[in-house]
Structure formats: C-alpha cells, structure tokens
Amino acid sequence: SQTIHQWPATLVQPVGSPLSLECTVEGTSNPNLYWYRQAAGRGLQLLFYSVGIGQISSEVPQNLSASRPQDRQFILSSKKLLLSDSGFYLCAWSRDRPHGYTFGSGTRLTVV
Amino acid sequence: DQQVKQNSPSLSVQEGRISILNCDYTNSMFDYFLWYKKYPAEGPTFLISISSIKDKNEDGRFTVFLNKSAKHLSLHIVPSQPGDSAVYFCAPTYGGATNKLIFGTGTLLAVQP
Numbered sequence: 001s002q003t004i005h006q007w008p009a010t011l012v013q014p015v016g017s018p019l020s021l022e023c024t025v026e027g028t029s030n031p032n033l034y035w036y037r038q039a040a041g042r043g044l045q046l047l048f049y050s051v052g053i054g055q056i057s058s059e060v061p062q063n064l065s066a067s068r069p070q071d072r073q074f075i076l077s078s079k080k081l082l083l084s085d086s087g088f089y090l091c092a093w094s095r096d097r098p099h100g101y102t103f104g105s106g107t108r109l110t111v112v
Numbered sequence: 113d114q115q116v117k118q119n120s121p122s123l124s125v126q127e128g129r130i131s132i133l134n135c136d137y138t139n140s141m142f143d144y145f146l147w148y149k150k151y152p153a154e155g156p157t158f159l160i161s162i163s164s165i166k167d168k169n170e171d172g173r174f175t176v177f178l179n180k181s182a183k184h185l186s187l188h189i190v191p192s193q194p195g196d197s198a199v200y201f202c203a204p205t206y207g208g209a210t211n212k213l214i215f216g217t218g219t220l221l222a223v224q225p
Contacts, residue, residue: 036215042217043216044156044201044215044218046215090156092155095211100158100161101158103157104155106155
C-alpha cells in the first residue's frame with residue numbers, strides 16, 4: 001500500500017532563518033506531488049506541484065521554493081523565513097486524474 | 113481570484129439531523145469534484161466525489177449533488193454524528209496530467225450531541 005511521510009510535525013523558526021521540509025512517498029512510482037499551505041483561518045492554497053523529477057511548477061509567487069531530487073521525494077525550502085510564512089504545510093501525492101489526493105499529516109510552522 | 117467558494121465558514125447541527133454543506137465555483141472547465149474532511153492538525157482525507165456527467169453520488173450517509181448550470185454542489189450528511197465534526201473542503205479539478213485540485217475555503221461542521 002502507498003504511504004506518505006512528512007516531517008517534522010511542528011517547527012518553530014526565527015525570522016530570517018532557513019527552512020527545509022521533506023516529504024516522501026512509498027509504494028508507488030512517478031506520483032504527482034504537491035505542497036499546500038493552510039494559513040490561519042484560510043483554506044488550502046496550492047504552492048507547488050511536480051509531475052516528475054526536477055519538474056516544479058509554482059502556483060503563487062512567494063518566499064518559498066520546492067525541489068524534487070528523487071521520484072518520491074519532495075522538499076519545500078526557504079532561504080530566509082518571513083513571519084507570513086507561518087502556517088500548516090501539507091504534502092500530497094496523486095496518480096493521474098481523476099484520482100484524488102492522499103495527504104501527509106502536515107507540518108505546523110511558526111515563524112517568530 | 114477565488115474559483116471555489118464555501119460561503120458558510122461554520123455550521124452547527126444536532127446529532128441525527130441532516131447537515132448540508134454548500135460549494136459554488138466559477139470555472140466551467142471543472143469536470144470532477146471531490147469533498148475532503150479535515151480534523152485539526154491532520155491532513156485532509158478523501159470523503160466522496162462526483163463526475164460532471166452525474167448529478168448525484170451516494171456513499172452511505174454521504175450524498176453529493178451537482179448542479180452544473182448553477183455551478184453549485186452540495187454535500188448532505190444524514191444522519192449527522194458527532195464524529196462528523198470537522199472542516200469540510202470541496203475541491204474541483206479539471207483536465208490535464210497535473211490533476212490539480214482547487215480547494216474551497218472550508219466549512220467547519222459542529223455536530224451537537
């Protein structure tokens with residue numbers, strides 16, 4: 001069966017510090033991978049998606065970047081965090097449509 | 113540009129009664145609609161879906177209705193149970209290999225015992 005792992009579960013980082021969140025998928029190959037963010041009181045906003053190794057599409061201009069160094073690994077990064085980067089970050093994978101997504105358990109990021 | 117709107121941020125229902133969650137969309141290209149349920153500090157989980165070629169899909173206590181002309185869909189939960197208390201997101205998608213889901217703003221459902 002397929003599983004998705006996301007870590008860490010919680011993170012408190014000072015403004016200006018770097019960020020690296022990792023997501024890995026097991027039990028499938030060539031998945032579509034996604035990073036979403038849920039800001040306080042807001043819905044789920046798509047940040048990045050990837051249909052293959054090294055292929056990254058950005059949905060919203062921001063202070064973050066994503067990379068996919070391996071087929072089942074998706075990384076969300078920042079060189080310098082802003083207060084506005086605080087939120088709940090979710091990684092997800094899917095197969096070809098119309099299948100839905102399977103989400104990871106999320107990372108609560110607080111920038112102080 | 114908010115393509116998907118859930119105009120009720122919250123809904124409170126008595127246990128055993130019907131819960132109706134609504135979702136409106138603007139993009140006529142959406143052809144597949146999913147509902148997700150989310151508990152605090154957890155990732156969303158898939159609940160039910162409907163294709164644009166249908167107007168109703170039922171799965172146990174959950175039924176989704178789609179009105180394409182009105183660009184409106186709704187999720188009915190009957191009977192509602194306290195364990196249904198969560199945030200519900202509608203998430204349409206349209207063609208392409210990327211399979212991008214566009215999530216609504218969510219509705220917090222509270223089922224009172």
